[in-house]
């Protein structure tokens with residue numbers, strides 16, 4: 001049964017790259033593999049300057065339960081391990097590889113199971129060893145999600161094909177071009193968590209993807225659900241409510257209501273890892289906005305400099321006033337193109353000076369629009385005020401950690417208040433205090 005979640009907004013979708021088939025880009029002259037491409041402990045490097053590495057070789061090992069290893073996306077020489085600009089704006093150690101142009105892969109890929117004979121427990125290890133993380137943006141290690149505790153039985157896996165962020169079309173293209181890989185990954189995920197049902201959730205603005213999925217060979221227990229177009233329909237809690245009516249409790253996780261959600265790109269990566277033993281070394285992302293001369297959807301090696309993506313697809317039509325990593329609602333602004341593609345990079349958007357209204361933050365007029373628009377039933381104006389006035393102690397009482405940072409409050413605020421930015425700042429302050 002489909003329901004509408006509370007709140008949300010309806011921005012123009014600007015999906016101008018929806019017709020652009022997934023294309024390759026040339027290998028860059030340098031790959032920079034950040035050791036921190038996922039939520040959790042950074043990976044530990046196991047190569048050194050001067051080593052020659054092969055495509056798919058593990059170059060950084062998993063370093064905790066919530067962590068993920070990193071693999072070379074091509075063959076080449078390790079130039080060193082140095083701090084490198086990360087999309088978060090911080091300098092984080094990265095393994096620098098100079099590709100040798102051979103693209104020589106390892107002879108035998110460990111862990112391939114093309115007959116699907118090894119069973120769920122081994123597949124979870126294969127997913128872990130392949131370094132797969134959530135590709136919808138959060139980059140949470142997938143093997144952890146596929147390993148819920150015994151007291152959290154899972155009855156449904158949801159394939160998240162919503163892609164509700166404006167401009168982004170990478171998941172849409174993947175559903176059109178690789179539906180069988182997604183469904184294979186979904187079947188594997190179901191078996192890994194012991195679920196009997198699977199639902200592919202797709203927004204109604206992708207009728208061709210719905211048709212492709214419905215016409216694919218859907219196994220028993222699978223269904224495709226077409227959802228109304230509303231942002232943030234693709235957020236896990238909102239998607240689960242829309243599909244099942246189940247409400248993930250405050251501070252809880254989807255597993256608390258018997259559901260595991262996986263992005264369609266992540267499911268295709270699970271298929272690649274189990275069927276062919278291929279680790280996560282590349283992903284599909286959208287290059288968009290108003291400036292790129294070659295907007296489209298590209299399959300890009302992890303570690304590719306963003307500047308290389310722009311240059312190798314035709315450059316830009318003018319100076320960029322805004323560069324966004326991800327989508328315009330939940331993405332982060334970048335100061336330039338010096339950082340690299342990570343496993344969580346869903347898009348790169350470039351906009352010119354005339355594309356944005358100048359924001360002039362003013363005092364709250366108590367209109368309540370942010371409360372009505374909040375899909376997490378929070379009071380964004382109160383949270384914003386508390387952070388602005390350094391009243392951090394009460395933030396937890398107002399459930400700040402239930403904020404999914406969707407940006408709906410900022411989007412609707414007539415006073416241009418930086419609500420989501422303050423809330424992010426407040427969450428970061430609470431994390432910092434908990435460590436002291």
Ligand code: SF4
Nearest residue numbers: 374403404406407409
């Ligand atoms: S408070 Fe958080 S969850 Fe609510 S609208 Fe703002 S960003 Fe979204």
Ligand code: SF4
Nearest residue numbers: 364365367368370413
């Ligand atoms: S939308 Fe803006 S002006 Fe209206 S109550 Fe919220 S913070 Fe205040």
